[in-house]
Amino acid sequence: MPIALPDFDQRIYLPQRIIAIVEALAEEQIGPDQALEGSGLEPRDLEKVALRISYRQVIAVFRNALRWSRNPSIALNAGQRMHITAYGMYGYALQSSRSRRDAIEFSRKYSPVIGGVTHTSYSEDGGTACHPTVVVISQDTLSDLYRFALEFGLAAHLTILRDLHQAFRLSRVDIVCPPPAHAAAYARVFQCPVMFDQPINQLRYDAALLDEPIALADRVTHAMAHEACARLLGDIDEADDCAAAVRQNLLRSPGQFPSLEAMSDSLSLSPRRLRRKLDAEQTSYRDIVAEVRKILAIKYLRETRLTHEEIASRLGYSDGANFRRAFIRWTGKNPSQFQGRTETA
Structure with a gap:
């Protein structure tokens, strides 16, 4: 599933992914200076409302987590911190959609505005909804960075799905990587069968969930958030960095x-x-x-x-x-x- 890679140096994305890693490392008594080393960011920068970061900076922080953390499942844990409110206007647009199907249609066009470390598409296989997932920041499926980004991205995606519907459950997760030593953590996080060494990465669940209404749906809020995301997408398309x-x-x-x-x-x-x-x-x-x-x-x-x-x-x-x-x-x-x-x- 080839995708167009973004400009890794454009500083146009919200810093919540970096903040999630910094907070997860803090639980291991690993300070923000170590977490941000080599990223060009200082701890005080994370308090700035106007802060925007690049993929390159996210990669630096991910590598720091791999270097310093003693918790093999830190990426899964950090990804679960990425609640729908962490995505700014994009998150409001999803939360105010009429149904999960409408939210997916919105994300198909506007997901580039959030700078995700994975790119997720959508298909249906009979009565099963499928989200094939590609890692954006690495193409080496055997590298630690690839696995880290995949775990973070899949856990973050699942968190959004659960925020949209509290009773949401996956039916299966497919992973291209071989099973890691902490494979048991996947079962804890995804609460469904997890299959490794698969042809593609994907989340699977009952397609009937797609048409259930979202509790916080609001037409006016969605229209406002939609307009804001359209402007952000235009900024990304036109930016020459x-x-x-x-x-x-x-x-x-x-x-x-x-x-x-x-x-x-x-x-x-x-x-x-x-x-x-x-x-x-x-x-x-x-x-x-x-x-x-x-x-x-x-x-x-x-x-x-x-x-x-x-x-x-x-x-x-x-x-x-x-x-x-x-x-x-x-x-x-x-x-x-x-x-x-x-x-x-």
């Missing part, structure tokens, strides 16, 4: 950090236009340069034997002391704490 273009230019030539004027010229924009476009994406050229410096600094610390002074020079700092101060400002940690560490997920 100037921040991603700037970020890619900087990463393409590591160690070179041109002025805003030089960057705007390379993007065929006036400096004023570049500033306005970045403002609209809730960032600035200075913030992006700092983000890229942080990305490169962590990469050099983990993957090379460069000294702090050598890294400072590559990042355009006058000396190692200035680099160390900047690094502590970005991460809250000394560069030495990152030296030699490698990814495990």
Whole structure:
């Protein structure tokens, strides 16, 4: 079931998926600094009403959960935190639909506005409703990231279905991955037979449930939420993501950090236009340069034997002391704490 992959760097999605992981890790006494490491986010950012995040940041937080959590079923648990109210106007549109069938028709068109880590379609097989599911952020079915995203996405989808109808029950779940060590947790969460090593991922349930009315259906509220989601979808379709273009230019030539004027010229924009476009994406050229410096600094610390002074020079700092101060400002940690560490997920 091929799908068009989104731009992973567009910061246009609500942060609830990241918040769900941060909260789940907190239950294991794993702090938000560890949960957000490498995402470009600080704990205080999660309190900002206007915060919007990218797929790339979600992936970073998912990898942190894989690295730090001692709970093998954390993705399933975190996905269950994704109640319908976590989706903003999209959630209101689902909740105010006349029936689950109407809600599915709505989601077919407008699901891109929520930035889900899985993409779910719909079909019927006799009297069974089927939701084939594709993982958006990984295509390697044997990777830990794929399994984590799939568990989170399926648990989140089930939570929405249960929010729409409290007595909702699945009849079967199909999973393409082999059974993990924590396979028993799937039965606890989905409360139905779970089949592994299947051709596709999907949720299955009685199609008769599709036409049951939704308790909070409201025509006016649905129309208002529908209009809001249509605007959001238009924003996504039209976004050219100037921040991603700037970020890619900087990463393409590591160690070179041109002025805003030089960057705007390379993007065929006036400096004023570049500033306005970045403002609209809730960032600035200075913030992006700092983000890229942080990305490169962590990469050099983990993957090379460069000294702090050598890294400072590559990042355009006058000396190692200035680099160390900047690094502590970005991460809250000394560069030495990152030296030699490698990814495990």
